[in-house]
Amino acid sequence: MSFLKPKTHIEKGDVVILYLSVSSMHAIEAVPEIVNKKGETIPHIFQTNYGSLKVENIIGVEYGSRVELSKGWAHVLQPTPELWTQTLPHRTQIIYTPDISMILHQLEVRPGAVVVESGTGSGSLSHYFLRALKPTGQLHTFDFHEARADQAREEFRRHGLSDFVTVYHRDVCNLGFTDDLDGKADAVFLDLPAPDLAVPHAFKALKLSGGRFCSFSPCIEQSQRCIQELTKLGFNEIVSMEVLQQESVIKTRTLPVIDLEFLKQPKSNDAPTNSEESKASKEVKKYLTSSNPQVLPGHTGFLTFATLPPNIPKA
Amino acid sequence: MSTPSIQLGDYIVIQRQKYTKLQKFGSLDTTATLGKETLELKSLLDQPYGSTFKMCVKETKPGKRGAQRQHALELCSETELRSTRELLGISSSGADNRDICDDGEAQALKPSDIEQLREECNGSSKIIEKLVENSKTFHARTEYSQEKYLRKKEKKYFEFVQIRQPTIRLMVDIFYRQDAEKIMGIRVDTLSQIISYSGVCGFGSYLLYESGTNGLLPAAMLNSIGAGTEGTLVHMHPGNVPQKQALLALKLPLEQQQRCVSVNLYSVLREFYQGGESKESDVPPTEPSEVETQEAQPETPTEEQPESIEPSTKKPKLDDNQNGSKGPLRWQLENKKAAALMHAKFDSLVLAAKEHPTNILEALLPLVKPSRPVVVFGTCKELLQETYMELKATGKVTGLHLTSNWLRTYQILPNRTHPEVNMSGNSGYLLTGYTLK
Numbered sequence: 001m002s003f004l005k006p007k008t009h010i011e012k013g014d015v016v017i018l019y020l021s022v023s024s025m026h027a028i029e030a031v032p033e034i035v036n037k038k039g040e041t042i043p044h045i046f047q048t049n050y051g052s053l054k055v056e057n058i059i060g061v062e063y064g065s066r067v068e069l070s071k072g073w074a075h076v077l078q079p080t081p082e083l084w085t086q087t088l089p090h091r092t093q094i095i096y097t098p099d100i101s102m103i104l105h106q107l108e109v110r111p112g113a114v115v116v117e118s119g120t121g122s123g124s125l126s127h128y129f130l131r132a133l134k135p136t137g138q139l140h141t142f143d144f145h146e147a148r149a150d151q152a153r154e155e156f157r158r159h160g161l162s163d164f165v166t167v168y169h170r171d172v173c174n175l176g177f178t179d180d181l182d183g184k185a186d187a188v189f190l191d192l193p194a195p196d197l198a199v200p201h202a203f204k205a206l207k208l209s210g211g212r213f214c215s216f217s218p219c220i221e222q223s224q225r226c227i228q229e230l231t232k233l234g235f236n237e238i239v240s241m242e243v244l245q246q247e248s249v250i251k252t253r254t255l256p257v258i259d260l261e262f263l264k265q266p267k268s269n270d271a272p273t274n275s276e277e278s279k280a281s282k283e284v285k286k287y288l289t290s291s292n293p294q295v296l297p298g299h300t301g302f303l304t305f306a307t308l309p310p311n312i313p314k315a
Numbered sequence: 316m317s318t319p320s321i322q323l324g325d326y327i328v329i330q331r332q333k334y335t336k337l338q339k340f341g342s343l344d345t346t347a348t349l350g351k352e353t354l355e356l357k358s359l360l361d362q363p364y365g366s367t368f369k370m371c372v373k374e375t376k377p378g379k380r381g382a383q384r385q386h387a388l389e390l391c392s393e394t395e396l397r398s399t400r401e402l403l404g405i406s407s408s409g410a411d412n413r414d415i416c417d418d419g420e421a422q423a424l425k426p427s428d429i430e431q432l433r434e435e436c437n438g439s440s441k442i443i444e445k446l447v448e449n450s451k452t453f454h455a456r457t458e459y460s461q462e463k464y465l466r467k468k469e470k471k472y473f474e475f476v477q478i479r480q481p482t483i484r485l486m487v488d489i490f491y492r493q494d495a496e497k498i499m500g501i502r503v504d505t506l507s508q509i510i511s512y513s514g515v516c517g518f519g520s521y522l523l524y525e526s527g528t529n530g531l532l533p534a535a536m537l538n539s540i541g542a543g544t545e546g547t548l549v550h551m552h553p554g555n556v557p558q559k560q561a562l563l564a565l566k567l568p569l570e571q572q573q574r575c576v577s578v579n580l581y582s583v584l585r586e587f588y589q590g591g592e593s594k595e596s597d598v599p600p601t602e603p604s605e606v607e608t609q610e611a612q613p614e615t616p617t618e619e620q621p622e623s624i625e626p627s628t629k630k631p632k633l634d635d636n637q638n639g640s641k642g643p644l645r646w647q648l649e650n651k652k653a654a655a656l657m658h659a660k661f662d663s664l665v666l667a668a669k670e671h672p673t674n675i676l677e678a679l680l681p682l683v684k685p686s687r688p689v690v691v692f693g694t695c696k697e698l699l700q701e702t703y704m705e706l707k708a709t710g711k712v713t714g715l716h717l718t719s720n721w722l723r724t725y726q727i728l729p730n731r732t733h734p735e736v737n738m739s740g741n742s743g744y745l746l747t748g749y750t751l752k
Binding site for chain 2: 106
């Protein structure tokens with residue numbers, strides 16, 4: 001239930017982020033017991049690199065607290081869509097925060113918005129949509145993979161988000177977004193291998209007063225076909241872009257400063273004083289530096305945005 | 316739900332092709348200037364947002380740089396807007412540019428002829444038709460080059476404007492294009508990430524400190540908090556009066572506006588720490604406001620700031636006089652409201668300061684609950700590097716990341732796809748993390 005609103009203490013059933021380090025965190029469910037593969041109910045013990053955690057012990061603990069592991073410690077954080085995106089069980093490839101932020105901004109999602117999404121995938125983006133549109137809006141999310149749709153539905157229920165989302169198992173390229181949604185959406189988001197096939201359905205789903213459209217495609221050809229279709233149907237403000245986030249790695253570096261001046265002088269015979277001098281001149285300088293990591297994302301996908309202007313007949 | 320209509324007092328977005336501008340429609344006599352064109356806005360009243368209007372020349376005055384034209388606006392239907400190429404029925408084009416040389420003689424019409432045409436013709440397509448007719452090289456140009464020529468001419472002579480309702484998306488584009496400094500160089504991708512990382516939504520209580528973004532940051536956050544929700548925002552600023560243009564432009568319902576409490580950083584912290592005492596001492600209402608101004612002024616080191624404070628300094632004093640006899644002043648009430656929210660603590664902190672962030676963070680971080688996001692925006696990396704180290708040393712914030720972005724737009728056309736020639740090189744920097752107990 002920990003996704004609905006900010007809360008202070010861990011309750012039974014919450015998803016909790018167990019934060020070990022920047023590169024190591026886990027989403028765990030705060031339940032004292034789990035059922036193992038043999039069907040037996042056993043105490044919920046979570047294993048980490050720093051030892052095990054008896055999950056029962058974190059129930060009732062304040063979010064943000066330090067919890068002891070058998071060989072170290074960790075912090076418990078309330079999940080946010082950002083943290084969830086980094087810890088969720090991947091069922092598909094997912095979109096990350098920089099792209100998602102741009103999608104939400106460009107689709108102008110705010111409380112009360114009706115958003116249509118396809119496909120649901122692992123629900124990474126869905127959690128952001130839900131945060132942005134609740135408590136007065138609605139997300140309609142579609143996936144053509146039945147098990148994925150079921151898993152997502154179950155996940156939203158456990159996260160306390162069921163009231164704001166409808167999950168459909170449906171092939172939208174062939175079947176569209178159902179007649180019930182005709183003219184209902186403020187925004188449509190597509191992440192499909194052939195977005196152009198779903199553009200006419202998006203056109204139908206958007207409100208007569210107009211709305212915003214976005215398609216995310218890793219390949220430029222998909223965007224190209226999508227844009228042709230959008231133009232044909234009267235969409236305008238068509239823009240394609242790419243957002244890449246760069247992390248700065250911050251370190252304090254200590255550099256030795258070497259003295260080369262003394263080499264110009266002949267070696268003096270007075271050896272001991274000389275060595276003293278050279279010791280004294282071993283100067284170091286400290287810098288607070290930042291650099292980009294060795295490997296960083298060079299491409300995620302092309303984001304294509306468009307506006308459906310008001311009052312375009314949809315006959 | 317019907318489309319809202321344009322009302323007096325509204326801020327409107329005027330769009331002419333790709334150019335957009337934010338304008339206050341203050342009275343029926345209001346005019347808007349788009350380059351050399353002056354538009355009378357009278358006829359917009361009560362028309363639905365999203366409508367397109369035709370610019371009809373009323374008079375032409377000689378100006379410093381060519382003729383200044385005054386236009387009345389006439390409502391028109393979308394169908395009047397058609398592609399110039401279709402309209403002109405252009406068929407022949409060249410294969411490449413081997414026969415075209417720039418001798419300045421390609422256009423047979425003189426500038427004065429064109430000026431005259433502008434006055435006589437009421438339609439950009441007619442002017443462009445004449446230009447094409449009198450161009451010696453037009454038909455030798457390649458199809459792509461013709462299209463570019465037409466686009467360029469159309470841009471110049473395009474006589475339609477669309478009136479749109481301001482949204483955060485439209486406003487950040489306008490502000491960033493016109494003067495990025497006025498919104499502290501917060502680019503669209505960075506703004507979108509501030510909203511994400513801060514977690515601002517319909518539930519919870521949020522804290523923002525910003526030192527001048529034309530109201531863009533509080534507007535974006537309040538927009539994400541939404542109408543008819545329970546979320547609240549305390550908006551701290553260093554001046555006497557907050558910059559609120561973007562907030563006003565959104566024309567949010569009153570209940571939503573009231574959930575944004577804008578307060579001066581100094582006076583609200585004083586209220587927070589000493590609130591009870593000053594109440595008992597019962598000082599005359601004018602005195603603290605003077606103290607405030609004295610206090611606020613010397614602490615504003617950058618040159619831009621006095622400017623942003625100046626236009627509004629008179630207003631609160633007027634308020635003082637009006638309300639002086641009646642009881643607590645508006646800013647005092649806001650301070651009380653904010654202090655109550657501060658005591659209850661916040662669900663995230665966003666900081667976009669022109670001042671050094673360290674002391675502000677030190678003052679505001681204790682007001683944030685544990686396990687909540689902190690987002691610090693900075694125009695340069697060095698400052699945030701230091702802040703990163705300082706926060707790390709306190710052990711009060713974890714998951715620290717310092718990031719910036721590349722934002723690249725693309726021209727996607729059949730056989731002509733490439734990144735746009737120019738891109739913005741500076742997204743600003745974000746330092747993000749989560750508070751700990």
